[in-house]
Amino acid sequence: MTIFSKIIAGEIPCYKIAENDDFFAFLDINPVNYGHTLVVPKVETDYIFDIDDDHLAKMMLFAKRVAKAIKAAMPCRKVGVTVLGLEVPHAHIHLVPLKTEGDMDFRNKISNPDPEKMKQIAEAISENFE
Numbered sequence: 001m002t003i004f005s006k007i008i009a010g011e012i013p014c015y016k017i018a019e020n021d022d023f024f025a026f027l028d029i030n031p032v033n034y035g036h037t038l039v040v041p042k043v044e045t046d047y048i049f050d051i052d053d054d055h056l057a058k059m060m061l062f063a064k065r066v067a068k069a070i071k072a073a074m075p076c077r078k079v080g081v082t083v084l085g086l087e088v089p090h091a092h093i094h095l096v097p098l099k100t101e102g103d104m105d106f107r108n109k110i111s112n113p114d115p116e117k118m119k120q121i122a123e124a125i126s127e128n129f130e
């Protein structure tokens with residue numbers, strides 16, 4: 001069971017944004033920028049491009065709804081999309097609110113984000129999720 005499956009199962013806490021039958025969204029615990037969100041499928045697959053076409057298309061459409069909520073809740077110009085997957089072997093899409101290109105620099109993560117700020121941001125994004 002991956003760490004993300006444990007989060008989805010409620011065994012590990014997270015700053016939850018949204019979920020449906022197939023996907024789950026929550027804040028990255030070491031964000032590159034406040035509002036950095038992960039979208040993960042509930043069924044474990046390591047590599048995102050091993051997911052079947054229909055499920056991958058649905059994952060991107062779910063991520064689109066989450067991105068709209070991030071854009072509504074966070075001051076930003078656009079929401080950036082990245083897939084890395086080098087650390088956690090459970091496919092996920094990174095969504096990051098951007099003002100500048102530097103806001104998407106994965107070498108500069110916030111190692112100790114303010115818990116209260118994370119909680120408020122998760123609530124604000126969640127409230128804007130449609």
Ligand code: AMP
Pocket residue numbers: 003012014027028029030031038083084085086087088089
């Ligand atoms: P990568 O697999 O390279 O895309 O990186 C995995 C991402 O998951 C990193 O940005 C981590 O900060 C994030 N991450 C790892 N564990 C957790 C967790 N328990 N809650 C939220 N985000 C996490």
